Amino acid sequence: MNTAPDRDEIQRDLAAILEARLGLAGLGSLEHETRFFADLGLASIDAVVLGEAIQEHYDRAIPFNLMMADIGSRSERDFAIGELVDFLHIQLAKSGER
Template identity: 40%
Template sequence: MLRPYTSPNNMSNRTPEQIYHDLAEVMAAAFPNHDISTEMGSETRVFADLGLTSIELVVLGERVEQFYGRRLPFGPFLAGLRARGADDLELGEVVAFLQRHV
């Protein structure tokens, strides 16, 4: 069972490099048919570079929650991206989000 989301008092003690590694591990397990061997960096795009679909992004969010053992506020995060007109999501944005919330 996942712990409910609670706003952390400070940022994660995980480095961006550790979070990139976590994401690569989660994506490899969740999407074995995708080639995620591409070097992932802050400007790597979820849709254009990694080839994920929008439903796979939802699955990724669920798997990340399972990996970290807590619910995360992905809804407001994604709504903010839509509000600014973003058509893709860079991994740097995901890592910054996770640093704030795990």
């Protein structure tokens, strides 16, 4: 049975993880377009720590190396919450099918 969470659930999880692990309180306005670095004021090292926290939360390995490398190849070196939600939705669906 596929128990992978849907996109809304993932976004709620992300807001909770960002608050608990990275100290970002009051993320009620977290939108798909919200950018991790430019809008939330975080840095690439925070993305590394967030990746770990997400894997711990879902208790499964997620290939964050790929996402970090993708960010590294972008001229603006930033990503939107919606992109992270989509990435996690695909990855969690894959592992949920196992």
